[in-house]
Amino acid sequence: MTPDQIVHTFVDHYHRRGHRDAPESSLVPPPGDPVLFTTSGMHPLTPYLLGRPHPGGRRLVNVQRCLRTTDLDEVGDRTHLTVFDMLGSWSLGDYDIATSLRWGFELLTDGFGIDPGRLHATVFGGNDQVGPDETALGTWTGLGVPVETNGTENWWSNGPTGPCGPDSEIFVWTGDGPPVGTPGTDERWMEVWNHVQMRHHRHPDGRLTPLPTSSIDTGMGLERLEMVLRGGRSVFEGAGLSPWVGPVRDRWNLRGPDLRVVTDHLRSAVVVLGDGVRPGNTGRGYVLRRLVRRALTVLWRDDSSRSLTELPDEPFRDSGQRFRQDPDIPRLRAVLADEERRFRGLLLRGRPLVDRVRARGPLTERDYHWLHDTHGLPRDLVDGLLAGVEPGSRR
Incomplete structure (x- = not known):
């Protein structure tokens, strides 16, 4: 069926x-x-x-x-x-x-x-x-x-x-x-x-x-x-996910859990955007921002030149139809591109700070709080930097 x-x-x-x-x-x-x-x-x-x-x-x-x-x-x-x-x-x-x-x-x-x-x-x-x-x-x-x-x-x-x-x-x-x-x-x-x-x-x-x-x-x-x-054996084989799985896999050569995380988070972000939420630092906006940044963290782990602008319109269109929304696709793409730009900038600023703290030894809870409260670097971003995500710039 x-x-x-x-x-x-x-x-x-x-x-x-x-x-x-x-x-x-x-x-x-x-x-x-x-x-x-x-x-x-x-x-x-x-x-x-x-x-x-x-x-x-x-x-x-x-x-x-x-x-x-x-x-x-x-x-x-x-x-x-x-x-x-x-x-x-x-x-x-x-x-x-x-x-x-x-x-x-x-x-x-x-x-x-x-x-x-x-x-x-x-x-x-x-x-x-x-x-x-x-x-x-x-x-x-x-x-x-x-x-x-x-x-x-x-x-x-x-x-x-x-x-x-x-x-x-x-x-x-x-x-x-x-x-x-x-x-x-x-x-x-x-x-x-x-x-x-x-x-x-x-x-x-x-x-x-x-x-x-x-x-x-x-x-x-x-x-x-x-x-x-x-x-x-997987929900990602179904009709609701395949319009995202194909483009994500083919453009960025992802497999396994990485493919599933990026596919889920990008599809989810588009549906949340379609219901009027915009990225922010608190509440719903932060959940949306976290979805986009977690997807980018996986994408940039191997190649920092990857960009969400490479995705075709079809996944956006399919999600809008499937979840009974009427999305403005150019607007959705513009919001995602802006979030990508902001995240690259934050990574560039955060890398030296995280490296400096890490040079003293494994990060403590106090280190995480200092990076967040003083420099605006949330835990998941710090963990991404520790995992080797490179901010870089698009080639």
Whole structure:
């Protein structure tokens, strides 16, 4: 299936079960929201999970572009992305977790044709505040899906406070041969879908109180699902990433983790720019700046003459279409070129300072703080210089 076919199959499955479309939100949350970016499909729906009536009703479905800064350091493996599409469904005080899991099983096996023998589930096994999720355990057992119980790994929170509850994660076997082990013992089990029961509100003192209504929030990464359905081993083989992988690989001869980091970070930067964020030294602007500079750090490690201006327009155009944006490509390219110029200048100024400090021995935390507070050199930039990134100038 192509990504478009996957989305259509997913949305149609829930339309036939009475769900209505929830509007997609920008990556930038509305004013007053404490988070930097929209991290999941449920984030814009938080007020409705807390009990406010939704104008679309109690059953909703959508596709939401998301960004997770918590995954930045994981990017470079075969499955993690900074920006991705999330397929989501919601029951706002309507059906229960058993119904959600049964419908999810039907979609994966009948709708997407995944062999039930390649599925494994995990459920919440209980803690000192909440008992085990017997309903989810019983539902999976009745469907013939093996189950592993966990603690905090199967408890979902929207932050240190706010709505939370037990979740059930669905994994698909991506290895060769028959499945072995469990998601907790074999990394070839890959998580594709999470079904969360929003039943509790966590207070600043750690107390849990029941929410006015118990709701269901599910989220499934489109790129990971495409990988599973293609029988692939990496999300970077899919249609959503290949328009970037090809040009990056062919122009700069990158392979492995380096190729994946540059591909992910440049695609993510373009999508963030497309939602109106501009590079800066704090907040969202700094996340964007970090994405661009991490990509350049990898590119310049072997050849400081490499430049983002060498990229064709097609990857920019594809990302805009894929994430339902209408980007001004010349403007995006101009912003990236300016960031590249600024980064080269900062490297030129920072190299002598880092060399001088390093001559005294390995850098300490105090050295990092001095370089940042006195000279404006963030840790990741200093680490790049220590790794041998040469600022140079374009030949």
